[in-house]
Amino acid sequence: MDTGLDTGLHPEADTAPAAPRTGRPDADQAAKETLEDYTLRFAPRSYRRWTPMVVATTALGGIAYLADFSIGAGIGLAHGTGNALAAILVAAVVIFVTGFPLAYYGARYNIDLDLITRGSGFGYYGSVLTSVIFASFTFIFFATEGSIMAQGLRLGLGLPLWLGYLVSTLLVIPLVVYGMKALSKLQVWTTPVWLLLMVGPLVYLVATDPGTVRHFLAYPGTSGDGGLNPASVLLGAGVCLSLIAQIGEQIDYLRFMPPKTPENRRTWWTAVIMAGPGWVVLGALKQAAGIFLAVYALAEVAPAAAAEPIQQFKGAFEAMLPPWLVLPLAVVLVVISQIKINVTNAYSGSLAWTNSVTRVTRRYPGRMVFVLANLGIALILMEADMFSFLSAVLGFYSNCAIAWIVTVATDIMVNKYLLKLSPHAPEFRRGMLYAVNPVGVVAFTAASGLSIAMYFHALGDTLQPYSPVAAALLAFVLTPLMAVATKGRYYLRRTDDGIAEPPLDADGNPSAATYACHVCRQEFERPDVAACRAHDAVICSLCLSTDRTGAHVLPAAPRSA
Template structure:
C-alpha cells in the first residue's frame, strides 16, 4: 500500500474517534521495527495482515483463475501413478475419491473465511482454536508443505530438462529453483498475470493426449480399468484404499495456497454474489476436483506406458506425457511438447509454492522473534530447503514422505475446519468472526493445540506401526477422526474461554460494513504513520491512538497492547 506518511507527533496525545482512554506510557518504550521494510506492500503482499479493499481490485474470476493456476503441478500424475501401480486401478480410484471428498468438505469453510474476511490460513488458524503463538506450529507445517512440493515439482522439471536437453539432474534442480525468483518478488500482481495467460496452454497440453488416446485406442481404457497392481490382489480392499488415500491426503494443505489467493477476493455484494460464490467454491475446495482428475490420469498414463518403460519410470510425468504425445504427434514434436508441459506446470505451481512458503515462514519468524526481516528473505530460505531435498533425490522416496506428512496436515486442516463448522456455527463457543490481531488473542488456545497434537501424534504412531501392522493403513483416518472429535470436546471443556483475551479492540468504528464485509474506513497507525483499514488496527494502550497489526507483532515490550479483560 502506498500512502503519504503522517507527520503528526504520535505522542502528542491526539486520540482517534472512539479510542479507549490512554494510559500513561512507561519511561522507555521500545518501538516496533521500522516500517520501511513492510511499507512497500507491493513487494510484501500483506504478509502478516488483512488484505485491504484498496488493494483488492481483481474480479472474482481473475482471482479464481489465478488460484487454480497454482494447482498445475505434475505431482498429481506421479502420486496417482504410484498408488495405481502399487494397489491397482480400482483401489487407486477409490482412494482418490475418498481423499477428494475429505479435502472438499474440510476446504470449504477455510476458503469461505479467507475470501469473506480477506485473511490467509495462518490468520484464520489463530482465531480458530490455536491462539496467537499456537498457530506457529501449523505455519511451520504449511511452510514444510510448500518446500516439499516445490522440491517435488523441481525434480519433475529436472527430469524433463534431462530428457529434452541432456542436462544433468543437479543442474536441472538449480535451474528449476532459481528461475521462479523474479516472478515471486512482486506477489499477487505478477502471479495473476502469469496464471491467467498460461492456464489455457497448460490445459490443452494436459487434456489433449488423454482425449486422443481414449478416442483412437479404446482398448487402453479396458487395460487401465483391469490393472490389478503389484499388491492389489485383483480387487478393492480397505487397507489398500486407505493407504492410497493417505498419500492423496498429503495434499490437503493445498487449501492454504488457495486461500493465499482467495484473500484478495473483492467484497461480496448483492450484485456480485453469484460470481463471488462460484469463484470461492471453484478455486477453494473445488481445486480438488481437477486434482483428483489429474491423479486418475496419472494412473491411466502409467498403465499405458508400463510395458515400454517399466514401473520405475512410469511414475515420472515426463515419461507419461512423452508416451502419450508419441501416439499422436510426429516424433520431432514429442519431446519438445512434453518438456514444454512440464516447464509450464513447474513454473505455475512453484511460484505459488515459493510465494506461500515465504508468507508462512515470515509469519512464524515475526511472531516468535518480533522482528520483520521482509518476505523476500524467506523466499530464498524456502528455495534453499527445496533445493536440498531435490539434491537428496526425494523423488525416489516420494510416497513415504507424503504418507508421513499427511498425518500432520490432516490433523491441522480438520481441526480448523471443525472449529469453524462446529464450534463457531453449532456450539457457538468460538467467536463467529475470525480474529488474528495480537493483544486480542491468548498466546495459546488449548482447543486447537490439544486437538492437533493428539490427532497428529497418534496418527504418526499408527503410521510407524507402533500399534501394529493391521492399524497402520488407518493413520489418516485416525488423524481426521481424532481432530474432529477432540476439537469440539476441548471447546466444551474450556467453555470457549481461551479464544479471546479481549471482547473489544478499543475502537468503536464498526469492523464490518452493511454487507458484512470488512470495513474500508482507514485510520493512521501512530507507530509506522501509515494508513490502514479498520480490521487491521486496534487501539494502542499507551498513546491514545491506533496501532496496526504488524507494529503490534513487532512490539518487543508489549507496551502497545491493550490489557486483557478476560482472566
C-alpha cells in the same frame, strides 16, 4: 501462507504509497513489503476491486502442477486402478468438506489461512506451529515439482539429474525477487497452451484406442489382485490427503474477493466454491489421468519411470505426433507447469517462515532470507532423491496436514456455528487473542501425534493404513470436546479493541472505514487496527506484531468471577 504473487488482480499496486520512516526499521520494512501483497494482515476493501469470477479464474490458474500425475501414478501402480480411484475419491471428499469452511472464511473476512487459524482454536502464538507445517508443505512440493522438472531436462536436454535439480532451483530465485508481474502474465498467456498439451493426448488416446481404457481399468497393481482392499484404499488416500494444505494457497487468492452483497450473492458463492474446495475436483481428475498415462507407459518403460510425468506425456505424444515434435512438447509442458507452481511454492514458503519468525521474535527479518532457506531445503531433498520415496514422505506429512486442517474446519463448523463457543467473526490481532488456545493446540497435537505413531507401526501393522483416518477423526472429536472442557474461555483475551465503530458493516462484511496508525503513519481499514495502550490513538496489526516491549498491546480483560 500467502503466495504474495501479483496475480494480475492488483492494478493499483504500482501506485501504493511508500511507507514513511518511523524510526522503527522492522515496522518500516514490514509495512513496505506488505502494502502490495498484504502478506501478514487483512486485505482491505479499497484494494479488492475485482469481480468474484475474476478472482476465481486467477486462483484456479495456480494449480497447473504435475505432481498430481505422479501421485496418482504411484498409487495406481502399487495398489491397482480400482483401489487408486477409490483412494482419490475418499481424499477428494475429505478435502472438499474441510476446505469449504476455510475458503468461506478467507473470502468473507479477507484473511489468509494463518490468520484464520489464530482465531480458530490455536491462539496468536499457537498457530506458529501450523505455519511451520505449511512452510514444510511448500518445500516438500517444491522438491517434488523440481524433481519433475529435472526429469524433463534430463530427457529433453541430457542434463544429469543433480544439475537439473540445481537449475530448477536457481531459475526460481530471480522470478521470486523481481518477476511477480511477469509471472502473472505468463500464467494467463500459457494457460491455453498448457491445457491443450495436457488434455489433448488424453482425448486422443481414448478416442483412437478404446482398449487403453479397458487396460487401465483392469490394471491390478504390483501389490494386489485388482480387487478393492480397504487397507490399500486408505494408504492411497493418505498420500492424496497430503495435498489438503493446498487450500492455503487457494485462500491466498480468495482473500481478495469483493464484499458479499445481495446483488452478487450467487456469483460470489460460485466463485468461492470453484476456487476454494473446488480445486480438488481438478486435482482428482489429474491424479486419475496420471494412473491412466502410467499404465499406458508401462508398455515402453519400467514402473519407476512410468510415474514420471515427462515419461507419461512422452508416451502419449508419441501416439499422436511426429517423432521430432514429441520431446520438445513434453519438455515445454513440464517446464512451464513447474515454473508456474514453484515460484508460488518458493514465495509462499518464505512468507510462512517470515510470518512465524516475526511473531516469535517481534522482528521482521525480510522474506529473502527465507526464500533462500526454503529453496536450500528443497534442493537438499531433491539431491537426496526424494522423488523415489515420494509416497512415503507424503504419507507421513499428510497426518500433520490432516490434523491441522480438520481441527480448524471443525472449529468453524462446530464450535462457531453449532456450539457457539468460538467467536463467530475471526480474530487475528495481537492483544486480542491468548498466546495459546488449548482447544486447537491439544486437538492438533493429539491427532497428529497418534496418527504418526500409527503410520510408523507403533500400534501394529494392522492399524498402520488407518493413520489418516485416525488423524481426521481425532481432530474432529477432540476440537469440540476441548472447547466444551475449556468453556471457550481461551479464544479471546479481550472482546473490546478500544474502537467504538464495529469491525463489520451492516451486511456482515469487514468495514471499509480507515484509521491512521500512529506508529507507521499508514492508513488501515477498521478490522486491521486496535486502540493503542500507551497513546490516545490506534495502531495497526503489523506494528503490534513488531512491538518488542508490548507497550502498545492492550491488556487482558479482567476475568469474570
